[in-house]
Amino acid sequence: MRCYALVMELDEASLAIGRIERALSRMEKALTDRAARPALAPGVSATALPAADQSALKAEVAAVIGELDRLIAEAERG
């Protein structure tokens, strides 16, 4: 019973890590595609997102990275 629960836990973590890897690949691909696209006109910013959305996106990325760091540190401490 205990072994079964452990397998379930490992599966949950493995699935989450797989999902994270796939989401990161999607982001990398989207950013690479976007960088390869030519600019529409001189003087136009590479980012078509509004400044508020841009800040929110950056904040969310920082928050997720912070959360991951915290989780890794916690896992190392046991």
Add this chain to the structure above:
Amino acid sequence: MADVKLTIAGRPYDVHCADGQEAQLIHLASLVDAKARGIQGGTEVRQLLFAALMLADETQEAQTKAGSAEPQLDSLRAAIALAESREAAARDELRAAVSRESAALDQVKQAAAREAALTAEIEKLRQGPPAAPRRAGPDHGRALGQIADRIEELAAKVEQIP
């Protein structure tokens, strides 16, 4: 029946008594004889009369003393009964205390055994396989899942950037 020869106030008497009572009869006769001899003068009958009166007086005095001692005897009997009752109660109390003590000792022993078992279990866990890699617990799995949700949302947003 036994034949006994008595001498009281100088006169011999042949009397009978139950077998085995001879010595007692002779002793009683000696008491009567001593009283009769203590009375000087008078006829033999008068000596015996006074001896009988003196013995009757002593008997009455002894009965009076015994009667006055009866309440004291009752008090003594009551005191003894009370002491015996208290002793029995004390013995019961002691027995109950010993029983309680024994039960408490058993509990202490059981607690000590449980503690020893727990200590052994903790020691076993402490000396567990050190080479085993640290696994993600259920909380970490859930937290990773939530982070995966957020990164997937981020990916979707990044993909939607024109």
